[in-house]
Amino acid sequence: MPDNALEAVGLHRAFGSVPAVDDVSFVLPEGGSLGIVGESGSGKTTTARIVVGLERADAGEVRVRGRARATGGGGRAGRLARAREVQMVFQDPYLSLDPRTSVEQVLRETLRLHFPGTDHDRRVRELLDQVGLGTRAADARPRQLSGGQRQRVAIARALAVEPAVLVLDEAVAALDVSVQAQILNLLADIREQTRIGYLFITHDLGVVRRVTDDVIVMRRGRVVEAGRTSEVLAAPGHPYTRLLLESVPRPGWDPAAIAAARRAL
Amino acid sequence: MTPTRTPHALDVQGLRVTLPGTARPVLDGVDLHVAAGETVALVGESGSGKSLTSRGALGLLPPGATVAGRIRVRGHDVLAMKPEQLRALRTDTVAMIFQDPRAALNPMRRIGDFLVESVTLTRTMNRADATARAGELLQAVGLDASALRAYPGQVSGGMLQRVMIAAALMGDPELLLADEPTTALDVTTQAEVVALLAELRARFRTGLLFVTHDLDLAAAISDRVYVMYAGRIAESGPAEALFARPRHPYTAALLASTPRLEAPGGRLAAIGGHPPDLRRELTGCPFAARCPLATELCERQAPEQRTAPGLPDHRAACHHTDRLEGSPVDA
Numbered sequence: 001m002p003d004n005a006l007e008a009v010g011l012h013r014a015f016g017s018v019p020a021v022d023d024v025s026f027v028l029p030e031g032g033s034l035g036i037v038g039e040s041g042s043g044k045t046t047t048a049r050i051v052v053g054l055e056r057a058d059a060g061e062v063r064v065r066g067r068a069r070a071t072g073g074g075g076r077a078g079r080l081a082r083a084r085e086v087q088m089v090f091q092d093p094y095l096s097l098d099p100r101t102s103v104e105q106v107l108r109e110t111l112r113l114h115f116p117g118t119d120h121d122r123r124v125r126e127l128l129d130q131v132g133l134g135t136r137a138a139d140a141r142p143r144q145l146s147g148g149q150r151q152r153v154a155i156a157r158a159l160a161v162e163p164a165v166l167v168l169d170e171a172v173a174a175l176d177v178s179v180q181a182q183i184l185n186l187l188a189d190i191r192e193q194t195r196i197g198y199l200f201i202t203h204d205l206g207v208v209r210r211v212t213d214d215v216i217v218m219r220r221g222r223v224v225e226a227g228r229t230s231e232v233l234a235a236p237g238h239p240y241t242r243l244l245l246e247s248v249p250r251p252g253w254d255p256a257a258i259a260a261a262r263r264a265l
Numbered sequence: 266m267t268p269t270r271t272p273h274a275l276d277v278q279g280l281r282v283t284l285p286g287t288a289r290p291v292l293d294g295v296d297l298h299v300a301a302g303e304t305v306a307l308v309g310e311s312g313s314g315k316s317l318t319s320r321g322a323l324g325l326l327p328p329g330a331t332v333a334g335r336i337r338v339r340g341h342d343v344l345a346m347k348p349e350q351l352r353a354l355r356t357d358t359v360a361m362i363f364q365d366p367r368a369a370l371n372p373m374r375r376i377g378d379f380l381v382e383s384v385t386l387t388r389t390m391n392r393a394d395a396t397a398r399a400g401e402l403l404q405a406v407g408l409d410a411s412a413l414r415a416y417p418g419q420v421s422g423g424m425l426q427r428v429m430i431a432a433a434l435m436g437d438p439e440l441l442l443a444d445e446p447t448t449a450l451d452v453t454t455q456a457e458v459v460a461l462l463a464e465l466r467a468r469f470r471t472g473l474l475f476v477t478h479d480l481d482l483a484a485a486i487s488d489r490v491y492v493m494y495a496g497r498i499a500e501s502g503p504a505e506a507l508f509a510r511p512r513h514p515y516t517a518a519l520l521a522s523t524p525r526l527e528a529p530g531g532r533l534a535a536i537g538g539h540p541p542d543l544r545r546e547l548t549g550c551p552f553a554a555r556c557p558l559a560t561e562l563c564e565r566q567a568p569e570q571r572t573a574p575g576l577p578d579h580r581a582a583c584h585h586t587d588r589l590e591g592s593p594v595d596a
Binding site for chain 1: 310311422451452453454455456457459460461463464478479480481482484485486505508518519522523524525526527532533534535536539
């Protein structure tokens with residue numbers, strides 16, 4: 001049986017007396033794509049941060065390729081090994097890129113850190129190529145790039161370490177639709193080429209529909225529904241999933257009815 | 266102003282705005298109107314000029330800008346107004362709701378003080394009347410009058426956006442400008458805010474200009490839609506017709522690149538290339554470089570607005586609008 005790229009088993013995390021993540025479990029197969037959907041305060045971002053290691057879980061376990069993910073220790077080597085398991089792309093690439101470092105330098109630095117003592121010229125070109133950035137962009141600083149280009153850089157940097165899992169936290173939410181479409185297509189291509197697994201955190205059900213195979217719906221820290229994306233979106237079982245689906249604007253949309261349903265739930 | 270017809274809440278004609286150090290105008294001949302009680306969506310991507318257009322209605326144009334054309338609010342020429350007239354315009358006639366309510370509120374002052382200050386500062390109302398009115402409006406937007414005593418940090422983003430709507434209605438505006446008012450909100454909260462705006466519009470006959478990048482939201486809430494691209498109106502018309510049968514290749518391409526729940530899976534039809542650079546002069550159609558229908562004519566000559574056959578309200582600035590149907594961009 002092939003290992004799963006990522007498994008979360010019974011994750012718990014409370015902030016004070018508030019359970020932010022309450023018994024969350026899911027499985028992401030190798031080369032798969034799992035969406036976590038929910039609104040502010042649902043616990044989707046805290047779950048993602050536990051997976052990445054930016055937040056610790058009070059209880060539960062995260063496994064990458066069948067091996068339990070260490071929560072710390074091992075010094076520098078341990079930290080680098082953990083970074084090679086899971087990488088993250090954030091909503092605003094402007095905040096996650098050093099304004100003084102050129103695109104090529106960003107990639108070189110990451111490669112030098114993780115794969116020292118080898119020649120990286122070819123790999124840098126390969127990565128730029130993979131995310132559709134030309135040689136002119138390679139010399140640019142982040143502020144000289146558009147939002148879509150910056151997100152391509154963030155993706156290239158994450159791919160540089162060849163992680164098993166890429167966590168995308170609202171990674172296309174801040175982009176214009178035409179650019180968003182380019183990045184979504186790019187992510188689909190990369191998954192096909194590399195068999196990397198995606199954990200896609202988003203509030204946008206149209207995006208979930210496009211880029212995920214499976215989905216979990218979170219509300220107030222708990223998983224209220226889980227299943228194949230196509231099935232959950234076509235025949236939602238939980239009233240909260242139905243409310244989320246009905247809230248997506250479309251012709252004939254009735255915001256007053258949604259507002260009433262929301263208060264009733 | 267003709268006495269027989271109520272002037273539009275907002276009427277923009279041939280608005281052209283040029284900023285220092287740019288090679289082409291940021292707004293280039295924008296024509297747009299919002300009738301009393303009408304909801305109009307202004308749709309476009311970053312840098313298209315949609316926010317600049319809506320801010321123009323408040324007389325808020327960037328310093329150093331060269332402005333031509335006309336902006337009228339209820340028939341009054343905004344560009345010719347003196348500072349005190351502008352101040353009256355902004356308190357009594359036009360109000361604006363922004364994307365991020367937290368950025369627009371002083372976190373150290375109570376919500377009640379924020380609500381009453383605009384009308385008391387201009388002496389439109391005394392403090393007691395203003396406080397009573399603020400309490401009423403908070404109830405109208407679904408909040409308890411006790412929120413008057415709360416600080417912005419004590420309420421959620423959705424509640425705060427409702428406070429902003431209440432604040433915008435304090436002066437009984439005839440025109441409400443909403444610039445991406447729901448973009449930062451959750452989808453179910455968005456529905457609540459939109460429902461509220463629709464209800465208030467029906468009650469107070471306020472004209473609403475809703476600026477958004479979300480085509481589906483625009484289609485769902487508005488009577489008419491304007492699509493902007495590179496400082497120009499690419500297409501305008503009744504929401505339903507514009508989305509069912511777009512007349513401009515840019516509108517068609519935007520619709521095709523939006524990920525939807527109903528659409529089939531697979532690759533999205535992304536629009537290649539970038540919008541034109543402000544540092545370069547534009548001769549022809551601004552969308553020509555990215556347009557699958559573009560010909561030599563498009564590079565040479567900017568297209569005029571043309572009316573769809575049988576639909577005088579539905580206009581598109583495209584030389585090849587008649588070739589759009591059945592073409593690769595007609596998704």
